[in-house]
Amino acid sequence: xxxxxxxxxxxxxxxxxxxxxxxxxxxxxxxxxxxxxxxxxxxxxxxxxxxxxxxxxxxxxxxxxxxxxxxxxxxxxxxxxxxxxxxxxxxxxxxxxxxxxxxxxxxxxxxxxxxxxxxxxxxxxxxxxxxxxxxxxxxxxxxxxxxxxxxxxxxxxxxxxxxxxxxxxxxxxxxxxxxxxxxxxxxxxxxxxxxxxxxxxxxxxxxxxxxxxxxxxxxxxxxxxxxxxxxxxxxxxxxxxxxxxxxxxxxxxxxxxxxxxxxxxxxxxxxxxxxxxxxxxxxxxxxxxxxxxxxxxxxxxxxxxxxxxxxxxxx
Amino acid sequence: xxxxxxxxxxxxxxxxxxxxxxxxxxxxxxxxxxxxxxxxxxxxxxxxxxxxxxxxxxxxxxxxxxxxxxxxxxxxxxxxxxxxxxxxxxxxxxxxxxxxxxxxxxxxxxxxxxxxxxxxxxxxxxxxxxxxxxxxxxxxxxxxxxxxxxxxxxxxxxxxxxxxxxxxxxxxxxxxxxxxxxxxxxxxxxxxxxxxxxxxxxxxxxxxxxxxxxxxxxxxxxxxxxxxxxxxxxxxxxxxxxxxxxxxxxxxxxxxxxxxxxxxxxxxxxxxxxxxxxxxxxxxxxxxxxxxxxxxxxxxxxxxxxxxxxxxxxxxxxxxxxxxxxxxxxxxxxxxxxxxxxxxxxxxxxxxx
Numbered sequence: 001x002x003x004x005x006x007x008x009x010x011x012x013x014x015x016x017x018x019x020x021x022x023x024x025x026x027x028x029x030x031x032x033x034x035x036x037x038x039x040x041x042x043x044x045x046x047x048x049x050x051x052x053x054x055x056x057x058x059x060x061x062x063x064x065x066x067x068x069x070x071x072x073x074x075x076x077x078x079x080x081x082x083x084x085x086x087x088x089x090x091x092x093x094x095x096x097x098x099x100x101x102x103x104x105x106x107x108x109x110x111x112x113x114x115x116x117x118x119x120x121x122x123x124x125x126x127x128x129x130x131x132x133x134x135x136x137x138x139x140x141x142x143x144x145x146x147x148x149x150x151x152x153x154x155x156x157x158x159x160x161x162x163x164x165x166x167x168x169x170x171x172x173x174x175x176x177x178x179x180x181x182x183x184x185x186x187x188x189x190x191x192x193x194x195x196x197x198x199x200x201x202x203x204x205x206x207x208x209x210x211x212x213x214x215x216x217x218x219x220x221x222x223x224x225x226x227x228x229x230x231x232x233x234x235x236x237x238x239x240x241x242x243x244x245x246x247x248x249x250x251x252x253x254x255x256x257x258x259x260x261x262x263x264x265x266x267x268x269x270x271x272x273x274x275x276x277x278x279x280x281x282x283x284x285x286x287x288x289x290x291x292x293x294x295x296x297x298x299x300x301x302x303x304x305x306x307x308x309x310x311x312x313x314x315x
Numbered sequence: 316x317x318x319x320x321x322x323x324x325x326x327x328x329x330x331x332x333x334x335x336x337x338x339x340x341x342x343x344x345x346x347x348x349x350x351x352x353x354x355x356x357x358x359x360x361x362x363x364x365x366x367x368x369x370x371x372x373x374x375x376x377x378x379x380x381x382x383x384x385x386x387x388x389x390x391x392x393x394x395x396x397x398x399x400x401x402x403x404x405x406x407x408x409x410x411x412x413x414x415x416x417x418x419x420x421x422x423x424x425x426x427x428x429x430x431x432x433x434x435x436x437x438x439x440x441x442x443x444x445x446x447x448x449x450x451x452x453x454x455x456x457x458x459x460x461x462x463x464x465x466x467x468x469x470x471x472x473x474x475x476x477x478x479x480x481x482x483x484x485x486x487x488x489x490x491x492x493x494x495x496x497x498x499x500x501x502x503x504x505x506x507x508x509x510x511x512x513x514x515x516x517x518x519x520x521x522x523x524x525x526x527x528x529x530x531x532x533x534x535x536x537x538x539x540x541x542x543x544x545x546x547x548x549x550x551x552x553x554x555x556x557x558x559x560x561x562x563x564x565x566x567x568x569x570x571x572x573x574x575x576x577x578x579x580x581x582x583x584x585x586x587x588x589x590x591x592x593x594x595x596x597x598x599x600x601x602x603x604x605x606x607x608x609x610x611x612x613x614x615x616x617x618x619x620x621x622x623x624x625x626x627x628x629x630x631x632x633x634x635x636x637x638x639x640x641x642x643x644x645x646x647x648x649x650x651x652x653x654x655x656x657x658x659x660x661x662x663x664x665x666x667x668x
């Protein structure tokens with residue numbers, strides 16, 4: 001066990017949890033407003049592809065990240081338009097977006113870079129930096145803390161910011177009201193559907209940033225379907241975290257730890273019987289945990305009451 | 316009028332998706348007409364085009380029916396993907412474990428396993444919803460991942476041939492093979508993998524039609540989907556219907572295992588599904604959750620799957636990924652509520668006037 005429980009495990013956990021945190025935070029804004037966001041997977045992919053392509057041409061990761069944020073927001077706007085204006089089923093539309101973004105980035109990369117499914121390698125100096133990489137003189141004795149990606153730091157800040165926005169600002173109050181009881185919110189003069197648009201678009205922007213981290217943070221190019229289910233794990237973390245920012249982040253860290261363990265234990269850890277610990281069982285943890293939590297075995301996790309129902313003003 | 320609408324809306328959605336796709340192709344710098352000619356035209360050659368199209372359609376008919384039955388009960392089964400993986404593995408497991416049995420015994424056992432395994436995996440989220448009220452969408456998504464991991468584990472650690480670099484099980488007993496259609500149809504070579512599972516898929520369409528519209532069970536499922544509180548008031552146990560509908564749905568999705576394991580690869584092959592479970596959602600929606608519509612929609616998507624290969628080979632820029640793209644757009648477009656679209660159009664024209 002000694003070999004596993006090292007500092008590198010901590011870093012690996014943070015690294016793997018970062019995109020989950022960003023996507024799950026995105027999901028939080030959408031779902032708290034009452035719109036189910038199954039599309040996190042597709043939004044991550046949209047962000048990842050945009051970030052890699054734009055960074056390749058702009059030679060600047062921050063431009064790439066900004067573009068990924070806009071791309072995520074734009075795709076989420078389409079989701080919002082379909083679900084709110086055209087009252088499409090939220091889950092079905094989200095599934096459509098997920099499938100669309102398996103195909104579309106591959107089609108585009110095939111056309112732009114002539115290699116179906118992946119973008120060209122981006123040189124290391126153009127990737128999103130670590131804290132110490134961006135600020136070399138910053139806290140020189142705390143290399144342990146400054147080795148993490150700027151994006152991990154950003155994710156942490158966004159979690160705290162979200163917590164503040166959600167519980168301490170009028171917008172947060174409206175967002176929660178619209179997700180819990182749209183009729184009452186409407187009666188109190190809140191523009192229900194406008195708040196929902198904002199919630200969904202914010203969710204796309206955040207998931208877009210998460211996608212950027214996947215392609216130009218922890219890797220150096222976009223590959224086909226590179227989100228590999230992280231959007232769904234983020235969704236699971238959101239449920240496990242009971243739709244609350246800090247708890248959701250902790251859930252992401254837990255799932256990140258499960259992921260980090262799978263990677264580190266491969267070929268190292270053995271069961272008492274001398275066999276390898278099958279990675280599949282560790283991979284399953286987040287999903288099993290979510291089902292158990294959702295069934296109410298470990299504390300009830302209650303969704304926003306109006307989650308999934310389109311709102312139509314009484315006429 | 317109603318029939319016209321049921322046929323017209325899906326056609327408009329497909330047409331609109333093709334136009335959007337065509338614009339993308341044009342922007343990329345290829346000819347949309349040539350792309351669509353390859354994408355659709357290549358499916359009609361005999362025997363390869365038609366044979367492979369029917370083969371590709373088979374799993375989509377099963378998953379489309381699966382999603383449709385759940386939809387009729389007001390449930391969204393996004394878990395067909397997991398159900399078909401578990402079922403395919405279980406089918407292969409029986410085929411391997413009892414390989415020595417005669418075909419008369421082994422084949423029905425394997426088919427039954429496919430249905431039962433799928434039904435159990437689909438029934439779990441049904442049970443969870445009925446018992447704890449937890450949302451079937453989230454649970455089916457989670458069960459998809461668990462199914463893939465479980466099947467992967469058993470394949471890798473217990474049923475792989477030693478030294479085989481591919482994640483696949485050892486072959487099933489030959490008694491469990493089902494015949495390819497080439498055996499019965501002159502001119503259709505047996506290398507084309509369309510098999511008796513396609514006939515089973517047609518029978519499944521008939522079964523679903525009879526179940527939903529000609530039996531008490533089906534009536535109760537539809538009543539629950541149409542108006543749960545009214546159904547409950549009428550003496551129908553909603554909980555029972557939810558479990559039943561999810562189990563039937565899972566059983567139908569599980570039949571993909573018959574096509575894949577018994578009729579095509581004769582073993583479990585890790586990651587075999589080309590998103591069949593998710594495309595099944597598009598198939599069901601496009602087919603208006605009716606067996607006839609599901610059959611036609613499955614054929615359409617199968618044509619695209621086949622055509623994608625030719626698009627890859629014969630166009631300069633466009634890749635076969637355009638098929639995924641079109642599927643995604645179709646799903647989004649058929650999900651839109653026509654009345655909401657017309658409402659917005661009216662508002663728009665009023666604003667202009």
